[in-house]
Amino acid sequence: MIKFENVTKRYGRKEILHSISLNIPKGKIVSIIGRSGCGKTTMLKMINRLVPITSGHILVNEKNILNMNPVDLRRNIGYVIQQIGLFPHMTVHKNLELVLALHQYPKRERKERIDEIMDKMGLTPDLLNHYPIELSGGQQQRIGVARALITDPEVILMDEPFSALDPLTRIALQDDLKHLQNKLQKTIVFVTHDMDEAIKISDYICLMREGHIEEYDTTETMLRHPATPFVENFIGKHRIWNSPEFIKAKDIMRPSVNTCYTQDSLERCLKKVQNTSYPYIIVIDPKTKKFRGFLDINSLQNKKAEQATASDIMYCPPSILHVEDTLTTVLHLIKESPIHYMVVLNDQETVAGVITQRNLLKALGEQYTTETEVM
Numbered sequence: 001m002i003k004f005e006n007v008t009k010r011y012g013r014k015e016i017l018h019s020i021s022l023n024i025p026k027g028k029i030v031s032i033i034g035r036s037g038c039g040k041t042t043m044l045k046m047i048n049r050l051v052p053i054t055s056g057h058i059l060v061n062e063k064n065i066l067n068m069n070p071v072d073l074r075r076n077i078g079y080v081i082q083q084i085g086l087f088p089h090m091t092v093h094k095n096l097e098l099v100l101a102l103h104q105y106p107k108r109e110r111k112e113r114i115d116e117i118m119d120k121m122g123l124t125p126d127l128l129n130h131y132p133i134e135l136s137g138g139q140q141q142r143i144g145v146a147r148a149l150i151t152d153p154e155v156i157l158m159d160e161p162f163s164a165l166d167p168l169t170r171i172a173l174q175d176d177l178k179h180l181q182n183k184l185q186k187t188i189v190f191v192t193h194d195m196d197e198a199i200k201i202s203d204y205i206c207l208m209r210e211g212h213i214e215e216y217d218t219t220e221t222m223l224r225h226p227a228t229p230f231v232e233n234f235i236g237k238h239r240i241w242n243s244p245e246f247i248k249a250k251d252i253m254r255p256s257v258n259t260c261y262t263q264d265s266l267e268r269c270l271k272k273v274q275n276t277s278y279p280y281i282i283v284i285d286p287k288t289k290k291f292r293g294f295l296d297i298n299s300l301q302n303k304k305a306e307q308a309t310a311s312d313i314m315y316c317p318p319s320i321l322h323v324e325d326t327l328t329t330v331l332h333l334i335k336e337s338p339i340h341y342m343v344v345l346n347d348q349e350t351v352a353g354v355i356t357q358r359n360l361l362k363a364l365g366e367q368y369t370t371e372t373e374v375m
């Protein structure tokens, strides 16, 4: 959707951006993050041609922006900045209407469009008659976002839009943006210097260092496998543990499991259990290898003399985990579980591993007790 091809920016003799190449996919939120002065705002402003490129190209929808009329280009790109930039002598209504007028929306459609966007942003219509100064910082910035969205552009550029707000309002606006994005699926380039904010809202993160891209990856990959020590330091060790949605059952489970087949005799199952240090065995289908149930050592010992097979006495737990289930789900289900372990299945319902309370505790504990990555 937005493509940087070897983009360089110089002010006088000083090179600010060094041959940046970057592909921002349609419908995703990409955060550009980095220390002050590393070139984030410059990158953003080059997209809507507020800052000229020294060399290289930027393509929007596969068209070189230099071959586009800047007015047409900006019509398709909303822009939100930290200072909000509402006109203080105009009511909220006038501020919003101005954008529609600039984009030549017919007068009769404007009212409807304004009401619609106010509603989308969770703003009550009575605010329309107020002047910006009469609104809270959070309300003003919501109007700022509404103004960027009002012409329904495909792309939205946001330059530290929430950084002047108090922490609670900031969190509320981040949540709003995420909800809104689920519905609208815009392509959003979001500049921030707050890693928590970037992790929370972005699909991809572009970490800048002195005019270079240090790493550009999905948020999850950057958290799991930071590409360089600089990235690791920037995001902070073990940061992934602050984001339980990125920690999956597959990261915590013990992959080697002890299995038997549905038609195995109880005696055979018991032998297998006794050969391991675990008091249970997993029963699988001999043909499909799909999970069927558990047997525990106590019931095997009690019934070993019976002429029965594993499938006759196996126990099928009420809830089962999937490899992609998040830590939150794991914790919730294991808390509810009548037994102290849970099986984790692959897509094909074959067994990927087991999570016991013990290895859950071990995985959680490692973030506090070791310096190494917990995986």
Ligand SMILES: Nc1ncnc2c1ncn2[C@@H]1O[C@H](COP(=O)(O)OP(=O)(O)OP(=O)(O)O)[C@@H](O)[C@H]1O
Binding pocket: 011, 016, 034, 035, 036, 037, 038, 039, 040, 041, 042, 043, 193
């Ligand atoms: N008009 C200009 N003339 C000369 N140098 C400039 C100009 N605009 C920006 N710069 C320089 O370019 C570099 C990058 O600036 P930019 O505003 O893109 O940084 P930033 O990453 O957005 O920083 P911050 O986090 O502080 O907003 C800085 O060193 C800045 O001083």
Ligand SMILES: [Mg+2]
Binding pocket: 040, 041, 042
């Ligand atoms: Mg900036």
